[in-house]
Amino acid sequence: MLKPLVRAGLGAGLKSWPAVLLFEITYKIAGYFLFLNLWELLRSAMLRALGVSVIGQQNIGLVFRDPMCVLLLLCAFLLLAFYVYLEVTALVLYCEEGWQGRSISVWRLWRRAFSRSLALFHLRNLPVVLALVPVIGLSALPLANGFVGKVQIPEFIFDYIKGAPALFAVFLAVMAGLNVLLFFYLFAFPGVILEGGRYRGALRESGRLLKGRKIKTALALLVCMLAFLLVALLLSACMILLLWLWSKWGAAPDGGRGLFTFHYLKLSAMGGVLLGVLGPVSLFSAVLSLYHHYRGDVRPEPVPAKRSLKFGLPGVLSVAAALILLGIFSETELGGSPYAVPQAGTVVVSHRAGAAFAPENTLAALEWSIREGVGMAEIDVQQTRDGRLIVLHDTDFQRVAGLNQKVWETDYATVRTLDAGSHFSAEFAGERIPTLDEMLEAAKGKIELMIELKATGHETDLVPRTIERIQAAGMEEQCVIASMDPDLLRQSKELAPRINTVYITVMAFSERYDLPYVDGYSVETGFLTAELVATLQTDGKKVYAWTANSDASMLKIIRMGTDGLVTDNPPLAEFFLNVTDRNYFLDSLTDLLYPAADRK
Incomplete structure (x- = not known):
């Protein structure tokens, strides 16, 4: 059949x-x-x-x-x-x-x-x-x-x-x-x-x-x-x-x-x-x-065509x-042609300081990013019960340290006893959950930081305390304050106009994006469009895209000419930044069909 x-x-x-x-x-x-x-x-x-x-x-x-x-x-x-x-x-x-x-x-x-x-x-x-x-x-x-x-x-x-x-x-x-x-x-x-x-x-x-x-x-x-x-x-x-x-x-x-x-x-x-x-x-x-x-x-017999x-x-x-x-x-974007000509200056941002190569949001991850020459590292900041600023993504410690307890219910003394490295590999056993001060000290003069403030509803003076630590370290020009909560960004801009702010969002739908307290947008890759990138950059806003770990998403971000690419895998992102316009299959094919002797 x-x-x-x-x-x-x-x-x-x-x-x-x-x-x-x-x-x-x-x-x-x-x-x-x-x-x-x-x-x-x-x-x-x-x-x-x-x-x-x-x-x-x-x-x-x-x-x-x-x-x-x-x-x-x-x-x-x-x-x-x-x-x-x-x-x-x-x-x-x-x-x-x-x-x-x-x-x-x-x-x-x-x-x-x-x-x-x-x-x-x-x-x-x-x-x-x-x-x-x-x-x-x-x-x-x-x-x-x-x-x-x-x-x-x-x-x-x-x-x-x-x-x-x-x-x-x-x-x-x-x-x-x-x-x-x-x-x-x-x-x-x-x-x-x-x-x-x-x-x-x-x-x-x-x-x-x-x-x-x-x-x-x-x-x-x-x-x-x-x-x-x-x-x-x-x-x-x-x-x-x-x-x-x-x-x-x-x-x-x-x-x-x-x-x-x-x-x-x-x-x-x-x-x-x-x-x-x-x-x-x-x-x-x-x-x-x-x-x-x-x-x-x-099936009917085909009818002979009249010639x-x-x-x-x-x-x-x-x-x-x-x-x-x-x-x-076939030469258009709809037909599969690249969205736009890649622009120079796209910075690679290590997601959670370098989550693919070391325990996320730790000094080990940040040190890895510094050694690799990554342009910027993104870290997450929250407050403990006694007001200390620690670097952690989740609202509890279960996934990274095995403690099923909320951050805002935990004293810093307890946080210092937790092992945040063993879940990643035995090589990092004993790695601690760092404070913001420790991350600032490690990063100063070596790598820019995108500090994401996590709004849980339990924080007290999160923005003023974060700005105070940045200013104490003398790193206003080296740090960016980011958040999914626009109110935190508004507070930040009022308290420290020199520190740039980034609004992190899954989606952003507007007719105008010129919010005075937002210097940039970080948009989820799936919702990123060439139109959005062009509109934001025309309004003088920087555009970051998160979190790109696949080849396709990285190429999409690079071709759209964004200012930053947030990823768990910075080496792969750097590779694509350097070879966006190269076609390796075509290079191999032409090397085979046209040996060097033929091109002399």
Whole structure:
């Protein structure tokens, strides 16, 4: 069964490839402008409704308590859901036309997808339609090529989940369950979209079709997708070979290396967009082929194409338009081109003083950062019951020292007896929880400090005492005071205008970010956008992004030209800062194809 299925699936997916390519590119462009303008309107309306200048995590609860804001968010989510299903519907319709052996134009695909998507939002379908939107975004299956298909769990949340084995096991179980659920819904989509059914009935039909065939079906889908990837790999190899032969045709001084590199970069960018489009197409082509096979449907015989200039010209124009638009689109941010040109001066900030290489928020971690030449270290400051300023992130000592007791309920004498190093490794056994004074002394003249003040509601004169210690150390120019509580930053700026302040926030939504008591913003990487960076820097504010530990998040931050990158892994961040524009695969490939002897 697999060989005919693969042939039928690939054939259906490639039947009118210019049409689906044009659809996907125009779909992305339309979505970008639609949601960009929608976001501007939504943000302005919510700020006016709440009467605030900035919406961040400290006041996000106001949004969900205001009826107008809730209504606006609901309308925005409905529009987002329609946008998601517009793409899914188009892919199902496109693959069905291919399975039937018919061609389809991009205009007809748009019209049919739009009308069928509206029909999905029947009252009986609505709960399932809305519930599936986040599932589609988080799925491991390539169901969508739009920005919803690239939804990711914020890195700081994912790092927290990974750090707790039991929680991580639950997370994996939930994700597996969501993908299994989506597997069943894959075979419900044709019944709902093509036949105008309801999800409840379509899901029952999906269960009937897959009865006794679940594993076989999953393997068949996997084989089809692997076949698609194999074809893509072979085509890439052919492209490389042809480019190499063409570059050798002339007598360039470098043996053709420069010509090869230029065209390889252009074609690989176009190929990346094409793969992103045809990946979901290959999946839905396989699903439609299996769907019809399980129903016992007979695929119509292909109708011979009429060969004449009249009938051939639209096809030629469609291919030309698709390739031209593909070339233009691949050079944009939407097509995967870097967000912005990397800017010099991005400082690496060691999260919790250097948490990946020594116990977090300890002198050992800070000393490691100093030895490595890191530009800045971020530390967390809290108050004990007797008012001492200690460096600790959590509100209790359980995770780092094994004492299940709140910081504000503990005297400093007890804190001094705790071992904050053994949980990291035996090498750091006996490492103590330091005071702010100890960290300032160790850092003076060696590394800048971003001092995050943790607002627990139990502190007493936290800001004045912190500023007093900074001033006593003579480090006003070497320290930055940061916090998630804007009131602490306001106090800091009033007491010590010379000390810069940074507002740490998961998100920051505003029309203006020029708060007089905030000198910079530190934004969670997942919510960082090129627009936000440009707006903040135009307002004279520094921009930091936290906490970036993956390759993708570091590259995103660097390419957006932020002022600082907060990470647990400074060496990796420094590496990417130095090689952002390098393509190691291309370097290795050209070294292989153009030996040094050819370039003399």
